[in-house]
Amino acid sequence: MALLSENDRQAVRGYLANLTHRVTLLFFTQTIAGPETAQIAKQILNELAGLSDKITIEEVNFILERDRAATYGVDKIPAIVVMKDGGDTRMRFFGAPSGYEFMSLIEAIIIAGGDDSGLKPESKELIAGVTKPIDLQVFVTPT
Amino acid sequence: MAFESPNIRAACVEATEFMDLTRKYRVTGVPKTIVNGTGEILGAVPEDAFVRSVVTAGPDA
Numbered sequence: 001m002a003l004l005s006e007n008d009r010q011a012v013r014g015y016l017a018n019l020t021h022r023v024t025l026l027f028f029t030q031t032i033a034g035p036e037t038a039q040i041a042k043q044i045l046n047e048l049a050g051l052s053d054k055i056t057i058e059e060v061n062f063i064l065e066r067d068r069a070a071t072y073g074v075d076k077i078p079a080i081v082v083m084k085d086g087g088d089t090r091m092r093f094f095g096a097p098s099g100y101e102f103m104s105l106i107e108a109i110i111i112a113g114g115d116d117s118g119l120k121p122e123s124k125e126l127i128a129g130v131t132k133p134i135d136l137q138v139f140v141t142p143t
Numbered sequence: 144m145a146f147e148s149p150n151i152r153a154a155c156v157e158a159t160e161f162m163d164l165t166r167k168y169r170v171t172g173v174p175k176t177i178v179n180g181t182g183e184i185l186g187a188v189p190e191d192a193f194v195r196s197v198v199t200a201g202p203d204a
Contacts, residue, residue: 035160037157037160073152076161089145089146090145090146090149090151090152090153091145091146091153091154092152092153092154092155093154093155094154094155094156094157094160094161095155095156095157095159095160095161096157096160097155097157100173101155101157104155105155111146112146117144117146117147119144119147119190119194120190120191122191122194123144123147123190123191123194124147126194126195126198127144127147127148127151127194127198128147128148129198129203130148130150130151130198130201130203131150131203132150132201132202132203133150133151133152133179133202134144134148134150134151134152134178134179134197134198134201134202135151135152135154135178135179135180136144136145136151136152136153136154136176136177136178136197137154137156137164137168137176137177138153138154138155138156138174138175138176138177139156139158139164139165139168139170139173139174139175139176139177140155140156140157140158140173140174141157141158141159141173142157142159
């Protein structure tokens, strides 16, 4: 049973129609004894990948590839790292991307698949002045 | 913001799946943004205010 309705699939296909770059979603998960949400995340990602030929899902075993997880700052699963043309966009999603998080993931894919963050020039100027690392964690809920 | 700067990393965290973090950061309403483990921005704030808050809560401020 698909998680996305046919209407949703059409809508999402529309949103993803203008991607110009390859977006890879690195999906960190655990296949044995992992959290239930990992299964949901996997299903959502697979359905998503089916809606655009620019999107690929690469599944990474969190237990077997600890070093790789550490490189991306992944310390909990399920986790999605959004890559653009093989490079890290520094956007992450922790937890199954359902509800609110799903639309945020779509938006992240659209940003990654294009060339503009969509932020205002004033914002970009402020951000350009950032020279030390900033780590943002945005807590959300599925409803 | 993460897309714009190599110094910024942004994660969306599902609060109900990671209760230890939700408790650690005292997340009682969403969205709640934690900056470098200490700064907090509550709610869905407009872009100007959000960017300014993040940059001023960050280590360059």
